Amino acid sequence: MAGTRPKKAITAYDVADHAGVSQSAVSRTFTPGASISAKTKAKVLASAKALGYRPNFIAKSLITRKSGITGVALGYADNPFYPALMEELMKRLSRQGRRFLLFNGDPQRDSDPELEEILRYQVDALILMSSTLSSHLAADCKDAGIPVVLINRRTEDGSTSSVTGDNFVGARKIAEFLMAGGHQRPAFLAGAENSSTNREREEGFRAGLSAAGGTAPLRACGNYQLEGARQATRELLASPDRPDAIFCANDHMAIGALEVARYEFGLDVGREISIVGFDDVDMAAWPSFDLTTYSQPVNEMAEAAMELIDLEEKAEPVHRRIPGELIIRKSARNPK
Amino acid sequence: MAGTRPKKAITAYDVADHAGVSQSAVSRTFTPGASISAKTKAKVLASAKALGYRPNFIAKSLITRKSGITGVALGYADNPFYPALMEELMKRLSRQGRRFLLFNGDPQRDSDPELEEILRYQVDALILMSSTLSSHLAADCKDAGIPVVLINRRTEDGSTSSVTGDNFVGARKIAEFLMAGGHQRPAFLAGAENSSTNREREEGFRAGLSAAGGTAPLRACGNYQLEGARQATRELLASPDRPDAIFCANDHMAIGALEVARYEFGLDVGREISIVGFDDVDMAAWPSFDLTTYSQPVNEMAEAAMELIDLEEKAEPVHRRIPGELIIRKSARNPK
DNA sequence: CTGAAAGCGCTTACAG
DNA sequence: CTGAAAGCGCTTACAG
Numbered sequence: 001m002a003g004t005r006p007k008k009a010i011t012a013y014d015v016a017d018h019a020g021v022s023q024s025a026v027s028r029t030f031t032p033g034a035s036i037s038a039k040t041k042a043k044v045l046a047s048a049k050a051l052g053y054r055p056n057f058i059a060k061s062l063i064t065r066k067s068g069i070t071g072v073a074l075g076y077a078d079n080p081f082y083p084a085l086m087e088e089l090m091k092r093l094s095r096q097g098r099r100f101l102l103f104n105g106d107p108q109r110d111s112d113p114e115l116e117e118i119l120r121y122q123v124d125a126l127i128l129m130s131s132t133l134s135s136h137l138a139a140d141c142k143d144a145g146i147p148v149v150l151i152n153r154r155t156e157d158g159s160t161s162s163v164t165g166d167n168f169v170g171a172r173k174i175a176e177f178l179m180a181g182g183h184q185r186p187a188f189l190a191g192a193e194n195s196s197t198n199r200e201r202e203e204g205f206r207a208g209l210s211a212a213g214g215t216a217p218l219r220a221c222g223n224y225q226l227e228g229a230r231q232a233t234r235e236l237l238a239s240p241d242r243p244d245a246i247f248c249a250n251d252h253m254a255i256g257a258l259e260v261a262r263y264e265f266g267l268d269v270g271r272e273i274s275i276v277g278f279d280d281v282d283m284a285a286w287p288s289f290d291l292t293t294y295s296q297p298v299n300e301m302a303e304a305a306m307e308l309i310d311l312e313e314k315a316e317p318v319h320r321r322i323p324g325e326l327i328i329r330k331s332a333r334n335p336k
Numbered sequence: 337m338a339g340t341r342p343k344k345a346i347t348a349y350d351v352a353d354h355a356g357v358s359q360s361a362v363s364r365t366f367t368p369g370a371s372i373s374a375k376t377k378a379k380v381l382a383s384a385k386a387l388g389y390r391p392n393f394i395a396k397s398l399i400t401r402k403s404g405i406t407g408v409a410l411g412y413a414d415n416p417f418y419p420a421l422m423e424e425l426m427k428r429l430s431r432q433g434r435r436f437l438l439f440n441g442d443p444q445r446d447s448d449p450e451l452e453e454i455l456r457y458q459v460d461a462l463i464l465m466s467s468t469l470s471s472h473l474a475a476d477c478k479d480a481g482i483p484v485v486l487i488n489r490r491t492e493d494g495s496t497s498s499v500t501g502d503n504f505v506g507a508r509k510i511a512e513f514l515m516a517g518g519h520q521r522p523a524f525l526a527g528a529e530n531s532s533t534n535r536e537r538e539e540g541f542r543a544g545l546s547a548a549g550g551t552a553p554l555r556a557c558g559n560y561q562l563e564g565a566r567q568a569t570r571e572l573l574a575s576p577d578r579p580d581a582i583f584c585a586n587d588h589m590a591i592g593a594l595e596v597a598r599y600e601f602g603l604d605v606g607r608e609i610s611i612v613g614f615d616d617v618d619m620a621a622w623p624s625f626d627l628t629t630y631s632q633p634v635n636e637m638a639e640a641a642m643e644l645i646d647l648e649e650k651a652e653p654v655h656r657r658i659p660g661e662l663i664i665r666k667s668a669r670n671p672k
Numbered sequence: 673c674t675g676a677a678a679g680c681g682c683t684t685a686c687a688g
Numbered sequence: 689c690t691g692a693a694a695g696c697g698c699t700t701a702c703a704g
Contacts, residue, residue, distance in 0.1 A: 009401075009480070011681055022691045027683060034683095037689055052476065057456040058403065059681035061394045062696045065345075069437070069457075074426075078618070083419040090410075090440050094450065099457065100438045101405070104430050114430065120393040121405075121435065140388065144345070255622075263623040282414070286591075287599040288624040347697055358675045363699060370699095373673055395697035398680045 010053045019047035030055045061122060069099045070309070071123040073115070075130030076224055079252040080281045081298070082129055085151065088302035089127065096306075098124070119144065125309040127151060130195075147309045151301055154196040154319065161317040163304045165296035165324050167200035167278075168207070171247070173326050174276050174294055175208025178245045180335035183274060187218035187236050187243035189229060189253055198224075198249050201278060205247055218243050222253045229253035233260040237267075244273060245332065251277035251284045251293055258289055258331060274332035280324070292332040295324035346387050355383035366391045397458060405435045406645070407459040409451070411466030412560055415588040416617045417634070418465055421487065424638035425463065432642075434460070455480065461645040463487060466531075485644045487637055490532040490655065497653040499640040501632035501660050503536035503614075504543070507583070509662050510612050510630055511544025514581045516671035519610060523554035523572050523579035525565060525589055534560075534585050537614060541583055554579050558589045565589035569596040573603075580609060581668065587613035587620045587629055594625055594667060610668035616660070628668040631660035 012026040019026070021040055028034035029044040047053070061067040070093055076082055086102075093100050101123060103114050115137055118126070126141060126148040138160050141148050150162040178186055188205055191198040209217060220236050222229030229248065233256065236243055246261075248254035254277030261267045261275060269275055270290075277284060280295035304320045311318065328334060348362040355362070357376055364370035365380040383389070397403040406429055412418055422438075429436050437459060439450050451473055454462070462477060462484040474496050477484045486498040514522055524541055527534040545553060556572050558565030565584065569592065572579055582597075584590035590613030597603045597611060605611055606626075613620060616631035640656045647654065664670060 009681085013681085023682085024684085024691055025689090027681095028690090031683080035689060040689080052479075054452070054456050056398075056458065056681055058394055058397045058458050059696090060683070062392075062398055062681080062698085063683045065696080067394060072438075077419050077423045080416070080419075083413050083416075087413045090438065094440050097453075099454075102408075102426065102436045102438045104426050116390070117433075118435075120390050122392065122394050143388075259623050287595050345697085349697085359698085360675055360677095360700085361673090363697095364674090367699080371673060376673080392697055395680090396699070398682085398697085399699045401680080 009056065010051050012053070012055070015044060015047045015051055015053045018051055019043045026053075065122065066124050067099075067122045068097065069101045069121060069123050071101045071103065071115075071118045071121070071126045073103055073126070073128045076252075078226065079224065079250065080283055081152075081250065081252065081279045081296070084281060085129060085298045085302060088298045089305065092302055092306050119146070125149070127305055127309065128153070147311065149305050149308045151305050152197055152296070156196075158319065159317055161308050161311075161319065163301050163308065163320045163322060164197065164200075165278075165294075165301070166321050167197055168204035170278060170294035170324055170326070171201040171204030172208035172211075174247050174278075175205045175214070176212055177292075177326060177328075177335065178247070178274060178276065178332065179209065179212035179214050181245075181274065181333045182336075183245040183333070185218065185241060185243045186214065186245045186247065187220065189232050189236070189246050189248040189257055190219065190221040191224040191249035191253065193221065193223075195224075201247075201249050217247070222248070222256070224250065224253065226252060226256045229256035230260050233257040234264065237261060237265050237273075245276070246273070247276045247278075249278060251279040251281045251291060253277070254291055254293065254331075255283065255289055258291065270330045270332060276332050280327050284327070285329070290330040292329045293327050295327055297322060297324060345392070346389050348389070348391070351380060351383045351387055351389045354387055355379045362389075401458060402460055403435075403458045404433065405437045405457060405459050407437045407439060407451075407454045407457070407462045409439055409462070409464045409467040412588075414562065415560065415586065416619055417488075417586065417588065417615045417632070420617060421465060421634045421638060424634045425641065428638055428642050455482070461485075463641055463645065464489070483645045483647065485641050487641050488533055488632070492532075494655065495653055497644050497647075497655065499637050499644065499656045499658060500533065500536075501615075501630075501637070502657050503533055504540035506614060506630035506660050506662070507537040507540030508544035508547075510583050510614075511541045511550070512548055513628075513662060513664075513671065514583070514610060514612065514668065515545065515548035515550050517581075517610065517669045518672075519581040519669070521554065521577060521579045522550065522581045522583065523556065525568050525572070525582050525584040525593055526555065526557040527560040527585035527589065529557060529559075531560075537583075537585050553583070558584070558592070560586065560589065562588060562592045565592035566596050569593040570600065573597060573601050573609075581612070582609070583612045583614075585614060587615040587617045587627060589613070590627055590629065590667075591619065591625055594627065606666045606668060612668050616663050620663070621665070626666040628665045629663050631663055633658060633660065 012023045015026045016023040028036040029041050129151045154162045220232035222232040258275045267273045277291050277293040280293045284291040300322045348359045351362045352359040364372040365377045465487045490498045556568035558568040594611045603609045613629040616629045620627040620629050636658045
């Protein structure tokens with residue numbers, strides 16, 4: 001071969017020779033809880049240090065069939081909810097000494113090809129943030145004993161474990177809050193039409209509206225994109241029956257909507273029009289937005305995801321709903 | 337459907353048996369460019385499909401000593417510059433069929449322990465975003481033939497390859513712009529004191545100021561944190577000789593500063609006080625901020641990083657400066 | 673083009 | 689507690 005092969009690494013055998021022990025002893029030194037005397041261990045450690053030995057996890061993985069790697073699919077990184085969630089996940093995984101193999105769970109196309117790849121790395125678990133996987137692949141994971149958990153999304157048939165916020169309840173509470181505030185023409189600014197989260201939020205919103213004697217909401221779709229949300233807001237606000245409240249399927253879109261209302265239509269947000277989001281991302285609390293929203297606590301969601309992936313060989317999928325709460329700020333008119 | 341499938345992973349031997357060929361033939365089928373007849377390959381592929389075979393990358397890595405994994409250290413995920421950069425990197429790595437092992441490059445403490453770990457996974461390369469590594473570890477990487485590139489940071493001695501924006505020049509241009517706009521009392525809101533990026537930006541700013549006959553800037557430190565930036569801004573604006581312009585070491589802090597000026601001090605940003613950032617993150621263009629800044633193009637920086645890690649066994653470290661440009665918006669008073 | 677065989681760097685029964 | 693040995697699932701000379 002013309003290419004340069006990395007130079008030979010220092011192996012457990014080199015250390016064993018140097019320390020005058022067997023290779024097994026070297027292995028045991030680096031295996032917590034293995035049966036080895038303090039004296040032997042000390043010798044090995046000294047030799048390892050002298051030689052700059054670093055146990056090869058790849059070789060270990062081959063035998064133990066556990067790579068210590070968790071695959072994580074990230075969808076929309078521009079929505080700050082996901083980087084925040086990712087960070088919480090990373091902290092917890094790090095703490096357990098697990099690694100984090102990130103891959104692009106492109107939500108537009110079928111992301112399976114890349115997911116297939118990931119399985120070849122013998123990941124111990126798969127966490128999907130705003131991505132989904134085909135039933136075929138889900139079955140493969142099950143066969144391989146790889147726990148899978150979806151965060152902020154569910155599959156149609158509920159066959160894969162999930163951690164979600166309380167979308168239906170949260171959206172219903174938002175509807176009640178808006179109706180109590182005397183709003184007449186509520187609108188719903190939708191995310192991706194095929195997303196379970198969007199569907200649940202819309203259903204909760206409609207349920208809350210009709211329970212409070214309201215009409216069906218106006219509707220526009222922003223597809224979870226910032227520009228999409230802006231465009232949808234323009235449509236809504238330019239229409240003859242302009243809404244007096246817009247519930248956006250997430251904070252990311254709500255911020256886009258708020259800016260359009262304020263800077264393009266000159267509306268006093270919170271007085272002339274009410275805008276509400278969902279997630280309570282950090283940015284929602286910034287004075288520029290001061291967004292009324294419903295929280296999805298990323299730390300609790302990450303924690304729950306960690307618990308679910310540890311329930312390794314569970315027979316049945318588990319669905320965890322993490323409760324949130326209505327966060328009242330200034331972007332929507334409050335009930336009197 | 338087939339009957340009960342064994343939990344044991346199916347290996348190349350199983351496929352070989354099924355196809356009536358040798359295990360070598362199976363391996364060659366999945367090795368692009370390997371010497372194998374179309375007929376044999378077809379047989380193997382059919383058997384592989386029938387059995388649901390998936391080559392084990394871990395085993396492959398053990399032999400080839402290439403894992404196909406690039407380690408990426410992420411520092412401050414709350415600064416949107418980093419998620420944006422990460423996404424660009426991920427896209428490119430994905431396209432090359434490489435994986436992305438993310439780890440927490442905690443910038444506060446010495447992040448080496450976790451970095452040490454990462455090397456055991458035989459990563460092919462290391463990309464550090466706003467993290468640094470000890471000279472000891474850098475030497476280890478060199479010995480192991482693992483390319484390392486720093487993004488948006490340099491080491492003191494320049495011994496590790498890097499990709500950075502043009503910090504000095506950009507900051508100098510900002511100083512010139514501010515001086516041309518008639519500002520009398522400029523201030524610098526610093527990031528982490530020990531960061532090369534912060535230092536370069538401060539030096540460029542001071543150089544530009546004095547070249548234009550200005551005074552040394554007032555100064556406060558926000559440590560790259562949002563809350564730190566807010567606090568620093570409060571100090572600056574409450575001081576008897578309140579600055580009339582604040583250059584913040586990055587957009588993230590500039591946004592915090594802008595909000596404090598506008599919402600806490602009631603200042604008309606862009607008229608009563610000028611606030612300038614650095615990076616040109618997406619958010620800087622939002623109407624709520626409309627931030628004058630200097631761009632660091634994440635796509636070009638990611639591209640450059642990819643090129644540097646491909647220069648595998650280079651003898652000398654390479655330092656790439658990616659030029660940016662002054663982005664004039666409304667948060668600072670313009671020259672007449 | 674093809675197969676038998678060695679070996680990548682470890683873990684883990686198995687004996688002692 | 690310790691070591692010799694088998695083997696994890698592949699790639700890759702080597703011979704045919």
